[in-house]
Amino acid sequence: MKVYIDVLVMENIVMNYLILLLTAKFMRHKPSHLRLFLGALAGAAYVVVLLLMPNLKVYCTTLAKFALSLLIVAIAFSPAKPALFIKTLAVFYVSTFIFAGAAFAFLYLNQTGGFVRNGIVYIWNSKGTTLFFAVATVGIIIRIFWDIVQQRISKEKLLMPLKIAFGNGTIELFALVDTGNSLCDPLTNSPVVVVEFNAIKNILPMEIQRIFDESKENDLDSVTKIVSDSKWMSRFRLIPFTSLGKENGMLIGFRPDYIEVGENAEKKGITDVIIGIYNRALSKNNNYSALLSPELI
Template identity: 40%
Template sequence: MIVYAEYVFLENFIMNYLILSLTSKFGKAIPQKIKLVIASSVGALYAFIIFFPSLHFLFSFVMKFACSMLIIVIAFTPYRFKDFFRLLGIFYFITMVFGGAGFALFYFTNFNGVISNGIFYITNISIKNIIISCGIGYILINFCWGYIQKQLSKDKIFMKVKIKMNGEAVELVGMVDTGNSLIDPISNHPVMIVEFDAILNLLPLDTHKIFMTSKFPNFNDIATSINNTAWVTRLRVIPYEALGTENGMLVGFKPDGVVIEHESEIKNINDIIIAIYSKKLSKTGNYRALLHPDLI
Protein backbone atom coordinates (compact mmCIF):
# COMPACT_ATOMS: atom_id res chain seq x y z
CA MET A 1 0.00 0.00 0.00
CA ILE A 2 1.30 3.45 -0.93
CA VAL A 3 1.25 6.09 1.80
CA TYR A 4 1.64 9.70 0.68
CA ALA A 5 3.61 11.90 3.05
CA GLU A 6 1.79 15.10 2.12
CA TYR A 7 -1.56 13.49 2.95
CA VAL A 8 -0.24 12.30 6.31
CA PHE A 9 0.90 15.82 7.13
CA LEU A 10 -2.28 17.54 5.92
CA GLU A 11 -4.69 15.16 7.68
CA ASN A 12 -2.76 15.33 10.96
CA PHE A 13 -2.38 19.11 10.74
CA ILE A 14 -6.13 19.65 10.24
CA MET A 15 -7.07 17.33 13.09
CA ASN A 16 -4.42 18.81 15.41
CA TYR A 17 -5.58 22.34 14.68
CA LEU A 18 -9.22 21.42 15.28
CA ILE A 19 -8.41 19.62 18.55
CA LEU A 20 -6.25 22.50 19.79
CA SER A 21 -8.96 25.01 18.85
CA LEU A 22 -11.50 23.05 20.90
CA THR A 23 -8.99 22.74 23.74
CA SER A 24 -8.72 26.52 23.64
CA LYS A 25 -12.50 26.90 23.75
CA PHE A 26 -13.19 24.49 26.59
CA GLY A 27 -10.01 25.37 28.48
CA LYS A 28 -10.82 29.10 28.36
CA ALA A 29 -7.43 29.86 26.84
CA ILE A 30 -6.89 32.47 24.15
CA PRO A 31 -3.77 31.57 22.17
CA GLN A 32 -2.39 33.35 19.14
CA LYS A 33 -3.40 31.74 15.82
CA ILE A 34 0.23 31.42 14.76
CA LYS A 35 0.96 29.38 17.90
CA LEU A 36 -1.86 26.98 17.03
CA VAL A 37 -0.47 26.64 13.52
CA ILE A 38 3.06 25.92 14.79
CA ALA A 39 1.83 23.42 17.40
CA SER A 40 -0.38 21.66 14.85
CA SER A 41 2.57 21.45 12.46
CA VAL A 42 4.79 19.93 15.15
CA GLY A 43 2.16 17.27 15.83
CA ALA A 44 1.77 16.58 12.12
CA LEU A 45 5.55 16.27 11.64
CA TYR A 46 5.69 13.77 14.52
CA ALA A 47 3.53 11.44 12.45
CA PHE A 48 6.27 11.43 9.77
CA ILE A 49 8.27 9.07 11.97
CA ILE A 50 6.18 6.31 10.38
CA PHE A 51 8.40 6.71 7.29
CA PHE A 52 11.65 6.21 9.25
CA PRO A 53 11.91 2.75 10.85
CA SER A 54 15.14 3.70 12.62
CA LEU A 55 13.22 6.40 14.54
CA HIS A 56 10.36 4.19 15.69
CA PHE A 57 11.72 4.34 19.25
CA LEU A 58 10.17 7.82 19.30
CA PHE A 59 6.77 6.12 19.29
CA SER A 60 7.26 4.99 22.89
CA PHE A 61 4.75 6.10 25.51
CA VAL A 62 7.24 8.50 27.07
CA MET A 63 8.02 10.18 23.74
CA LYS A 64 4.34 10.43 22.79
CA PHE A 65 3.56 12.02 26.14
CA ALA A 66 6.51 14.40 25.75
CA CYS A 67 5.31 15.39 22.27
CA SER A 68 1.81 16.16 23.53
CA MET A 69 3.31 18.24 26.34
CA LEU A 70 5.43 20.14 23.82
CA ILE A 71 2.34 20.81 21.68
CA ILE A 72 0.48 22.29 24.67
CA VAL A 73 3.45 24.46 25.62
CA ILE A 74 3.81 25.78 22.07
CA ALA A 75 0.10 26.41 21.58
CA PHE A 76 -0.82 27.97 24.93
CA THR A 77 2.42 28.74 26.81
CA PRO A 78 0.84 28.19 30.24
CA TYR A 79 2.82 29.81 33.04
CA ARG A 80 1.42 27.68 35.87
CA PHE A 81 1.58 23.91 36.27
CA LYS A 82 -2.10 23.85 37.20
CA ASP A 83 -3.08 25.54 33.93
CA PHE A 84 -0.68 23.32 31.97
CA PHE A 85 -2.10 20.03 33.26
CA ARG A 86 -5.67 21.30 32.95
CA LEU A 87 -5.12 22.09 29.25
CA LEU A 88 -3.26 18.81 28.74
CA GLY A 89 -6.16 16.86 30.25
CA ILE A 90 -8.70 18.66 28.05
CA PHE A 91 -6.45 18.06 25.02
CA TYR A 92 -6.40 14.29 25.71
CA PHE A 93 -10.14 14.21 26.39
CA ILE A 94 -10.96 15.86 23.06
CA THR A 95 -8.42 13.69 21.23
CA MET A 96 -9.97 10.49 22.58
CA VAL A 97 -13.50 11.62 21.70
CA PHE A 98 -12.46 12.50 18.15
CA GLY A 99 -10.51 9.26 17.82
CA GLY A 100 -13.45 7.22 19.04
CA ALA A 101 -15.87 9.01 16.73
CA GLY A 102 -13.53 8.49 13.78
CA PHE A 103 -12.99 4.79 14.48
CA ALA A 104 -16.73 4.23 14.98
CA LEU A 105 -17.57 5.90 11.67
CA PHE A 106 -14.91 4.09 9.67
CA TYR A 107 -15.79 0.78 11.31
CA PHE A 108 -19.27 0.97 9.79
CA THR A 109 -17.97 2.08 6.39
CA ASN A 110 -15.59 0.58 3.86
CA PHE A 111 -12.04 1.86 4.20
CA ASN A 112 -8.45 0.76 3.75
CA GLY A 113 -5.79 1.84 6.17
CA VAL A 114 -2.75 0.98 8.19
CA ILE A 115 -1.96 1.26 11.89
CA SER A 116 1.67 1.54 12.95
CA ASN A 117 2.84 2.46 16.45
CA GLY A 118 -0.31 4.43 17.16
CA ILE A 119 -0.38 6.21 13.77
CA PHE A 120 -3.62 5.49 11.93
CA TYR A 121 -3.52 6.27 8.21
CA ILE A 122 -6.59 5.87 5.95
CA THR A 123 -6.05 5.67 2.22
CA ASN A 124 -9.54 6.07 0.78
CA ILE A 125 -10.91 8.66 3.17
CA SER A 126 -13.27 11.19 1.61
CA ILE A 127 -13.97 14.79 2.51
CA LYS A 128 -17.51 13.71 3.36
CA ASN A 129 -16.25 11.19 5.94
CA ILE A 130 -13.87 13.74 7.46
CA ILE A 131 -16.69 16.28 7.84
CA ILE A 132 -19.07 13.68 9.29
CA SER A 133 -16.52 12.34 11.78
CA CYS A 134 -15.53 15.85 12.86
CA GLY A 135 -19.19 16.76 13.23
CA ILE A 136 -19.91 13.68 15.35
CA GLY A 137 -16.82 14.36 17.44
CA TYR A 138 -17.81 17.97 18.00
CA ILE A 139 -21.37 17.02 19.00
CA LEU A 140 -20.08 14.35 21.40
CA ILE A 141 -17.59 16.75 22.96
CA ASN A 142 -20.24 19.43 23.46
CA PHE A 143 -22.65 16.89 24.93
CA CYS A 144 -20.06 15.29 27.22
CA TRP A 145 -18.58 18.62 28.26
CA GLY A 146 -22.02 20.09 28.84
CA TYR A 147 -22.98 17.08 30.96
CA ILE A 148 -19.78 17.30 32.99
CA GLN A 149 -20.23 21.04 33.50
CA LYS A 150 -23.85 20.49 34.49
CA GLN A 151 -22.83 17.90 37.09
CA LEU A 152 -20.12 20.17 38.40
CA SER A 153 -22.50 23.10 38.52
CA LYS A 154 -24.61 21.17 41.01
CA ASP A 155 -21.64 21.35 43.32
CA LYS A 156 -20.64 24.91 42.54
CA ILE A 157 -18.98 26.24 45.58
CA PHE A 158 -20.68 29.33 46.94
CA MET A 159 -19.07 30.89 49.97
CA LYS A 160 -19.75 33.71 52.36
CA VAL A 161 -17.12 36.40 52.03
CA LYS A 162 -16.32 39.29 54.36
CA ILE A 163 -13.96 42.00 53.14
CA LYS A 164 -12.36 44.24 55.78
CA MET A 165 -10.99 47.70 55.12
CA ASN A 166 -10.15 50.57 57.51
CA GLY A 167 -12.47 49.32 60.23
CA GLU A 168 -15.34 48.76 57.80
CA ALA A 169 -16.55 45.43 56.44
CA VAL A 170 -18.93 44.19 53.78
CA GLU A 171 -20.40 40.72 53.48
CA LEU A 172 -21.38 39.07 50.22
CA VAL A 173 -21.62 35.72 48.46
CA GLY A 174 -18.76 34.62 46.25
CA MET A 175 -18.39 31.72 43.85
CA VAL A 176 -15.18 29.78 43.32
CA ASP A 177 -14.24 30.21 39.66
CA THR A 178 -11.73 27.69 38.33
CA GLY A 179 -11.25 29.94 35.31
CA ASN A 180 -10.08 32.82 37.48
CA SER A 181 -6.29 32.60 37.45
CA LEU A 182 -5.60 36.29 38.02
CA ILE A 183 -2.50 37.07 40.03
CA ASP A 184 -1.26 40.45 41.20
CA PRO A 185 1.97 40.97 39.22
CA ILE A 186 3.60 42.85 42.11
CA SER A 187 2.89 40.63 45.11
CA ASN A 188 1.87 37.41 43.30
CA HIS A 189 -1.20 37.30 45.56
CA PRO A 190 -4.37 35.68 44.15
CA VAL A 191 -7.05 38.08 42.95
CA MET A 192 -10.73 38.02 43.90
CA ILE A 193 -13.03 39.88 41.51
CA VAL A 194 -15.83 41.81 43.22
CA GLU A 195 -18.67 43.97 41.91
CA PHE A 196 -18.18 47.68 42.51
CA ASP A 197 -21.66 48.09 44.04
CA ALA A 198 -20.92 45.38 46.60
CA ILE A 199 -17.87 47.16 48.05
CA LEU A 200 -18.99 50.74 47.50
CA ASN A 201 -18.78 51.57 51.21
CA LEU A 202 -15.16 50.44 51.41
CA LEU A 203 -13.88 52.74 48.68
CA PRO A 204 -12.91 56.42 48.99
CA LEU A 205 -15.77 58.79 48.13
CA ASP A 206 -13.68 60.49 45.44
CA THR A 207 -13.51 57.25 43.47
CA HIS A 208 -17.27 56.59 43.42
CA LYS A 209 -18.02 58.99 40.61
CA ILE A 210 -15.19 57.60 38.48
CA PHE A 211 -16.54 54.05 38.69
CA MET A 212 -20.15 55.12 38.23
CA THR A 213 -19.52 57.14 35.08
CA SER A 214 -17.27 54.68 33.27
CA LYS A 215 -17.42 50.96 32.58
CA PHE A 216 -13.63 50.96 32.30
CA PRO A 217 -12.31 53.44 34.89
CA ASN A 218 -9.07 55.21 34.09
CA PHE A 219 -6.31 54.21 36.47
CA ASN A 220 -4.68 57.65 36.35
CA ASP A 221 -7.95 59.34 37.33
CA ILE A 222 -8.31 57.01 40.31
CA ALA A 223 -4.68 57.48 41.35
CA THR A 224 -5.11 61.27 41.18
CA SER A 225 -8.30 61.17 43.26
CA ILE A 226 -6.59 59.32 46.12
CA ASN A 227 -3.28 61.17 45.94
CA ASN A 228 -1.77 62.01 49.34
CA THR A 229 -3.91 59.38 51.08
CA ALA A 230 -3.10 55.97 52.53
CA TRP A 231 -4.94 54.40 49.60
CA VAL A 232 -2.03 55.12 47.26
CA THR A 233 -0.04 52.21 48.66
CA ARG A 234 -3.02 49.88 48.38
CA LEU A 235 -3.88 50.57 44.74
CA ARG A 236 -3.16 47.83 42.20
CA VAL A 237 -3.53 47.27 38.47
CA ILE A 238 -4.28 43.69 37.43
CA PRO A 239 -3.81 42.74 33.76
CA TYR A 240 -6.18 40.19 32.30
CA GLU A 241 -7.20 38.57 29.03
CA ALA A 242 -10.68 37.59 27.99
CA LEU A 243 -12.53 36.82 24.80
CA GLY A 244 -12.28 39.98 22.71
CA THR A 245 -9.95 41.65 25.23
CA GLU A 246 -6.23 40.95 24.95
CA ASN A 247 -4.75 43.68 27.14
CA GLY A 248 -7.42 44.42 29.72
CA MET A 249 -6.74 46.09 33.05
CA LEU A 250 -8.71 45.86 36.29
CA VAL A 251 -8.24 48.34 39.12
CA GLY A 252 -7.82 46.71 42.49
CA PHE A 253 -6.69 47.25 46.05
CA LYS A 254 -5.08 45.44 48.96
CA PRO A 255 -7.66 45.02 51.77
CA ASP A 256 -6.91 44.64 55.46
CA GLY A 257 -8.14 41.09 55.25
CA VAL A 258 -10.76 38.73 53.89
CA VAL A 259 -12.74 36.07 55.74
CA ILE A 260 -14.11 33.19 53.69
CA GLU A 261 -16.68 30.87 55.23
CA HIS A 262 -17.88 27.60 53.75
CA GLU A 263 -20.03 25.23 55.81
CA SER A 264 -18.18 24.94 59.13
CA GLU A 265 -14.80 26.09 57.85
CA ILE A 266 -13.63 29.69 58.31
CA LYS A 267 -10.50 30.96 56.60
CA ASN A 268 -8.79 34.28 57.27
CA ILE A 269 -6.73 35.56 54.35
CA ASN A 270 -4.41 38.55 54.30
CA ASP A 271 -2.44 37.86 51.13
CA ILE A 272 -5.14 38.76 48.64
CA ILE A 273 -6.01 41.49 46.16
CA ILE A 274 -9.55 42.71 45.39
CA ALA A 275 -10.19 43.58 41.75
CA ILE A 276 -13.11 45.94 41.17
CA TYR A 277 -15.57 44.98 38.43
CA SER A 278 -17.94 47.74 37.38
CA LYS A 279 -20.63 45.45 35.94
CA LYS A 280 -22.68 42.52 37.23
CA LEU A 281 -20.96 39.14 37.59
CA SER A 282 -24.17 37.14 37.80
CA LYS A 283 -27.36 37.77 35.85
CA THR A 284 -29.39 36.18 38.64
CA GLY A 285 -27.50 37.90 41.44
CA ASN A 286 -26.60 34.60 43.13
CA TYR A 287 -23.08 35.82 43.78
CA ARG A 288 -21.19 39.10 43.65
CA ALA A 289 -17.59 37.91 43.69
CA LEU A 290 -15.42 35.39 41.86
CA LEU A 291 -12.94 33.63 44.11
CA HIS A 292 -9.54 32.47 42.95
CA PRO A 293 -9.26 28.64 43.33
CA ASP A 294 -6.10 29.05 45.43
CA LEU A 295 -8.19 30.78 48.11
CA ILE A 296 -9.95 27.55 49.10
Protein backbone atom coordinates in the same frame (compact mmCIF):
# COMPACT_ATOMS: atom_id res chain seq x y z
CA MET B 1 -1.33 -0.18 0.09
CA LYS B 2 -0.32 3.36 -0.85
CA VAL B 3 -0.01 6.09 1.73
CA TYR B 4 0.13 9.66 0.45
CA ILE B 5 2.30 11.76 2.71
CA ASP B 6 0.60 15.02 1.75
CA VAL B 7 -2.81 13.59 2.71
CA LEU B 8 -1.40 12.17 5.95
CA VAL B 9 0.18 15.51 6.90
CA MET B 10 -2.96 17.45 6.02
CA GLU B 11 -5.18 15.13 8.07
CA ASN B 12 -2.91 15.29 11.09
CA ILE B 13 -2.53 19.07 10.97
CA VAL B 14 -6.32 19.49 10.79
CA MET B 15 -7.03 16.99 13.57
CA ASN B 16 -4.22 18.26 15.81
CA TYR B 17 -5.35 21.84 15.32
CA LEU B 18 -8.94 20.96 16.26
CA ILE B 19 -7.70 19.04 19.33
CA LEU B 20 -5.67 22.05 20.46
CA LEU B 21 -8.58 24.39 19.74
CA LEU B 22 -10.84 22.23 21.91
CA THR B 23 -8.19 22.17 24.66
CA ALA B 24 -8.04 25.97 24.54
CA LYS B 25 -11.82 26.20 24.87
CA PHE B 26 -11.93 23.88 27.86
CA MET B 27 -9.04 25.73 29.52
CA ARG B 28 -10.43 29.16 28.60
CA HIS B 29 -7.10 30.04 26.98
CA LYS B 30 -6.85 32.42 24.06
CA PRO B 31 -3.62 31.42 22.29
CA SER B 32 -2.84 32.76 18.84
CA HIS B 33 -3.87 30.67 15.84
CA LEU B 34 -0.21 30.63 14.83
CA ARG B 35 0.80 28.88 18.06
CA LEU B 36 -1.98 26.33 17.62
CA PHE B 37 -0.88 25.72 14.04
CA LEU B 38 2.76 25.27 15.07
CA GLY B 39 1.71 22.79 17.76
CA ALA B 40 -0.37 20.89 15.21
CA LEU B 41 2.54 20.94 12.76
CA ALA B 42 4.87 19.43 15.37
CA GLY B 43 2.46 16.52 15.83
CA ALA B 44 2.19 16.01 12.07
CA ALA B 45 5.98 16.06 11.67
CA TYR B 46 6.27 13.27 14.25
CA VAL B 47 3.84 11.13 12.24
CA VAL B 48 5.89 11.64 9.06
CA VAL B 49 9.06 10.55 10.89
CA LEU B 50 7.30 7.38 12.08
CA LEU B 51 6.13 6.63 8.55
CA LEU B 52 9.44 7.26 6.81
CA MET B 53 11.62 5.62 9.47
CA PRO B 54 9.62 2.64 10.78
CA ASN B 55 12.79 0.92 12.05
CA LEU B 56 13.42 3.65 14.62
CA LYS B 57 11.49 1.87 17.35
CA VAL B 58 12.42 4.46 19.95
CA TYR B 59 9.94 6.88 18.37
CA CYS B 60 7.12 4.37 18.84
CA THR B 61 7.56 4.10 22.60
CA THR B 62 5.14 5.50 25.15
CA LEU B 63 7.88 7.75 26.49
CA ALA B 64 8.47 9.28 23.06
CA LYS B 65 4.77 9.94 22.57
CA PHE B 66 4.52 11.48 26.04
CA ALA B 67 7.48 13.74 25.22
CA LEU B 68 5.70 14.76 22.02
CA SER B 69 2.61 15.70 24.06
CA LEU B 70 4.74 17.90 26.30
CA LEU B 71 6.28 19.58 23.25
CA ILE B 72 2.92 20.22 21.58
CA VAL B 73 1.39 21.73 24.74
CA ALA B 74 4.49 23.87 25.31
CA ILE B 75 4.39 25.20 21.74
CA ALA B 76 0.65 25.83 21.62
CA PHE B 77 0.04 27.22 25.11
CA SER B 78 3.37 27.80 26.90
CA PRO B 79 1.84 27.52 30.43
CA ALA B 80 3.80 29.68 32.85
CA LYS B 81 3.44 27.48 35.95
CA PRO B 82 3.94 23.70 36.41
CA ALA B 83 0.44 23.20 37.84
CA LEU B 84 -1.16 24.96 34.88
CA PHE B 85 1.05 22.96 32.48
CA ILE B 86 -0.10 19.66 34.01
CA LYS B 87 -3.75 20.72 33.91
CA THR B 88 -3.46 21.81 30.27
CA LEU B 89 -1.73 18.53 29.40
CA ALA B 90 -4.53 16.52 31.05
CA VAL B 91 -7.20 18.45 29.13
CA PHE B 92 -5.17 17.96 25.93
CA TYR B 93 -5.30 14.18 26.48
CA VAL B 94 -9.06 14.27 27.12
CA SER B 95 -9.56 16.22 23.88
CA THR B 96 -7.33 13.74 22.03
CA PHE B 97 -9.35 10.79 23.34
CA ILE B 98 -12.57 12.41 22.11
CA PHE B 99 -11.19 12.81 18.58
CA ALA B 100 -9.53 9.39 18.62
CA GLY B 101 -12.81 7.76 19.64
CA ALA B 102 -14.58 9.30 16.66
CA ALA B 103 -11.77 8.21 14.30
CA PHE B 104 -11.87 4.61 15.55
CA ALA B 105 -15.65 4.54 15.25
CA PHE B 106 -15.45 5.43 11.58
CA LEU B 107 -12.70 2.90 10.97
CA TYR B 108 -14.88 0.13 12.36
CA LEU B 109 -17.96 1.29 10.48
CA ASN B 110 -16.05 1.65 7.20
CA GLN B 111 -13.46 -1.11 6.94
CA THR B 112 -11.97 0.41 3.77
CA GLY B 113 -11.65 3.85 5.27
CA GLY B 114 -8.17 3.67 6.87
CA PHE B 115 -5.80 1.88 9.16
CA VAL B 116 -3.98 2.20 12.51
CA ARG B 117 -0.28 1.39 12.78
CA ASN B 118 2.36 2.44 15.34
CA GLY B 119 -0.13 4.85 16.82
CA ILE B 120 -0.82 6.51 13.44
CA VAL B 121 -4.45 6.84 12.38
CA TYR B 122 -4.68 7.18 8.60
CA ILE B 123 -8.13 7.88 7.13
CA TRP B 124 -8.68 8.14 3.41
CA ASN B 125 -11.65 8.57 1.17
CA SER B 126 -11.79 9.65 -2.45
CA LYS B 127 -14.12 12.50 -1.58
CA GLY B 128 -12.80 13.23 1.88
CA THR B 129 -16.20 12.41 3.40
CA THR B 130 -14.81 10.06 6.08
CA LEU B 131 -12.67 12.76 7.66
CA PHE B 132 -15.47 15.29 7.27
CA PHE B 133 -18.02 13.12 9.06
CA ALA B 134 -15.49 12.22 11.75
CA VAL B 135 -14.94 15.90 12.51
CA ALA B 136 -18.70 16.59 12.38
CA THR B 137 -19.33 13.76 14.83
CA VAL B 138 -16.70 15.14 17.20
CA GLY B 139 -18.39 18.53 16.98
CA ILE B 140 -21.71 17.03 18.05
CA ILE B 141 -20.07 15.06 20.88
CA ILE B 142 -18.30 18.17 22.14
CA ARG B 143 -21.50 20.19 22.04
CA ILE B 144 -23.38 17.60 24.07
CA PHE B 145 -20.45 17.20 26.48
CA TRP B 146 -20.12 20.96 26.92
CA ASP B 147 -23.83 21.35 27.70
CA ILE B 148 -23.61 18.57 30.30
CA VAL B 149 -20.59 20.22 31.92
CA GLN B 150 -22.31 23.60 32.02
CA GLN B 151 -25.43 22.08 33.58
CA ARG B 152 -23.32 20.25 36.15
CA ILE B 153 -21.48 23.43 37.03
CA SER B 154 -24.80 25.21 37.45
CA LYS B 155 -26.19 22.45 39.67
CA GLU B 156 -23.10 22.26 41.84
CA LYS B 157 -23.10 26.05 42.31
CA LEU B 158 -19.53 26.70 41.35
CA LEU B 159 -17.85 29.01 43.85
CA MET B 160 -15.03 31.36 42.93
CA PRO B 161 -12.75 33.44 45.17
CA LEU B 162 -13.46 37.12 44.64
CA LYS B 163 -11.41 40.13 45.74
CA ILE B 164 -12.85 43.66 45.56
CA ALA B 165 -10.73 46.81 45.90
CA PHE B 166 -12.29 50.23 46.53
CA GLY B 167 -10.52 53.31 47.80
CA ASN B 168 -8.07 52.21 50.49
CA GLY B 169 -9.87 48.98 51.31
CA THR B 170 -10.08 45.45 49.92
CA ILE B 171 -12.28 42.52 50.83
CA GLU B 172 -12.08 38.85 49.89
CA LEU B 173 -15.09 36.55 49.70
CA PHE B 174 -16.61 33.70 47.69
CA ALA B 175 -18.97 34.31 44.78
CA LEU B 176 -21.43 31.97 43.11
CA VAL B 177 -21.12 31.76 39.34
CA ASP B 178 -24.77 32.45 38.51
CA THR B 179 -25.88 31.84 34.91
CA GLY B 180 -29.03 33.83 35.72
CA ASN B 181 -27.08 36.97 36.60
CA SER B 182 -27.19 39.11 33.47
CA LEU B 183 -27.37 42.48 35.23
CA CYS B 184 -25.56 45.32 33.48
CA ASP B 185 -25.05 48.97 34.31
CA PRO B 186 -27.47 50.86 32.00
CA LEU B 187 -24.96 53.69 31.53
CA THR B 188 -21.78 51.77 30.68
CA ASN B 189 -23.18 48.30 29.95
CA SER B 190 -20.61 46.90 32.39
CA PRO B 191 -21.52 43.58 34.05
CA VAL B 192 -22.77 43.81 37.64
CA VAL B 193 -21.53 41.64 40.51
CA VAL B 194 -24.19 41.47 43.22
CA VAL B 195 -22.63 41.49 46.72
CA GLU B 196 -24.19 41.30 50.19
CA PHE B 197 -23.97 44.57 52.09
CA ASN B 198 -22.63 42.91 55.25
CA ALA B 199 -19.79 41.34 53.28
CA ILE B 200 -18.69 44.60 51.69
CA LYS B 201 -19.67 47.08 54.40
CA ASN B 202 -16.16 47.79 55.71
CA ILE B 203 -14.87 49.27 52.44
CA LEU B 204 -17.89 51.50 51.78
CA PRO B 205 -17.97 55.22 52.70
CA MET B 206 -19.78 55.91 55.99
CA GLU B 207 -22.60 57.81 54.31
CA ILE B 208 -23.32 54.83 52.05
CA GLN B 209 -23.18 52.46 55.01
CA ARG B 210 -25.86 54.52 56.77
CA ILE B 211 -28.26 54.03 53.85
CA PHE B 212 -28.22 50.27 54.38
CA ASP B 213 -27.91 50.33 58.16
CA GLU B 214 -31.09 52.41 58.26
CA SER B 215 -32.73 50.34 55.46
CA LYS B 216 -33.18 53.39 53.24
CA GLU B 217 -31.90 51.74 50.05
CA ASN B 218 -35.44 51.76 48.58
CA ASP B 219 -36.02 55.44 49.42
CA LEU B 220 -34.83 56.95 46.14
CA ASP B 221 -35.09 60.55 47.37
CA SER B 222 -32.84 59.84 50.38
CA VAL B 223 -30.45 57.75 48.34
CA THR B 224 -30.15 60.39 45.64
CA LYS B 225 -29.45 63.14 48.17
CA ILE B 226 -26.87 61.12 50.15
CA VAL B 227 -25.03 59.92 47.04
CA SER B 228 -25.00 63.38 45.42
CA ASP B 229 -23.43 64.84 48.60
CA SER B 230 -20.72 62.17 48.69
CA LYS B 231 -17.22 62.75 47.29
CA TRP B 232 -17.61 59.34 45.66
CA MET B 233 -20.65 60.48 43.66
CA SER B 234 -19.03 59.72 40.28
CA ARG B 235 -18.41 56.14 41.33
CA PHE B 236 -21.98 55.34 42.39
CA ARG B 237 -25.04 54.65 40.27
CA LEU B 238 -28.54 53.15 40.49
CA ILE B 239 -29.12 49.81 38.75
CA PRO B 240 -32.67 48.60 37.96
CA PHE B 241 -33.36 44.88 38.36
CA THR B 242 -36.28 42.46 38.16
CA SER B 243 -34.92 39.53 40.14
CA LEU B 244 -33.70 38.68 43.64
CA GLY B 245 -37.33 38.18 44.72
CA LYS B 246 -38.45 41.64 43.71
CA GLU B 247 -39.78 43.21 40.52
CA ASN B 248 -38.87 46.71 39.38
CA GLY B 249 -36.29 47.04 42.13
CA MET B 250 -33.23 49.28 42.30
CA LEU B 251 -29.74 48.40 43.44
CA ILE B 252 -27.17 50.92 44.59
CA GLY B 253 -23.98 50.13 42.73
CA PHE B 254 -20.45 51.47 42.55
CA ARG B 255 -17.44 51.15 40.31
CA PRO B 256 -14.54 49.52 42.23
CA ASP B 257 -10.88 50.16 41.56
CA TYR B 258 -10.69 46.55 40.36
CA ILE B 259 -11.79 43.03 41.19
CA GLU B 260 -9.87 39.73 41.02
CA VAL B 261 -11.67 36.50 40.18
CA GLY B 262 -10.17 33.05 40.77
CA GLU B 263 -6.92 32.10 42.41
CA ASN B 264 -3.30 31.21 41.69
CA ALA B 265 -2.47 30.90 37.99
CA GLU B 266 -6.13 31.32 36.99
CA LYS B 267 -6.58 34.64 38.81
CA LYS B 268 -8.09 37.29 36.56
CA GLY B 269 -8.08 41.04 37.18
CA ILE B 270 -11.05 43.11 35.94
CA THR B 271 -11.69 46.86 36.07
CA ASP B 272 -14.72 47.24 33.79
CA VAL B 273 -17.31 46.07 36.32
CA ILE B 274 -19.93 47.40 38.73
CA ILE B 275 -20.62 46.13 42.26
CA GLY B 276 -24.33 46.04 43.14
CA ILE B 277 -25.05 46.15 46.90
CA TYR B 278 -27.82 43.84 48.16
CA ASN B 279 -29.08 44.29 51.72
CA ARG B 280 -30.08 40.67 52.30
CA ALA B 281 -28.40 37.27 52.49
CA LEU B 282 -27.75 35.59 49.16
CA SER B 283 -26.93 32.16 50.59
CA LYS B 284 -28.94 30.27 53.19
CA ASN B 285 -25.83 28.52 54.53
CA ASN B 286 -23.38 31.42 54.04
CA ASN B 287 -21.33 29.54 51.41
CA TYR B 288 -21.05 32.65 49.26
CA SER B 289 -21.68 36.38 49.52
CA ALA B 290 -21.84 37.44 45.86
CA LEU B 291 -23.35 36.50 42.51
CA LEU B 292 -20.92 36.49 39.60
CA SER B 293 -21.78 36.54 35.91
CA PRO B 294 -20.17 33.65 33.90
CA GLU B 295 -18.73 36.16 31.44
CA LEU B 296 -16.38 37.44 34.17
CA ILE B 297 -14.54 34.13 34.65
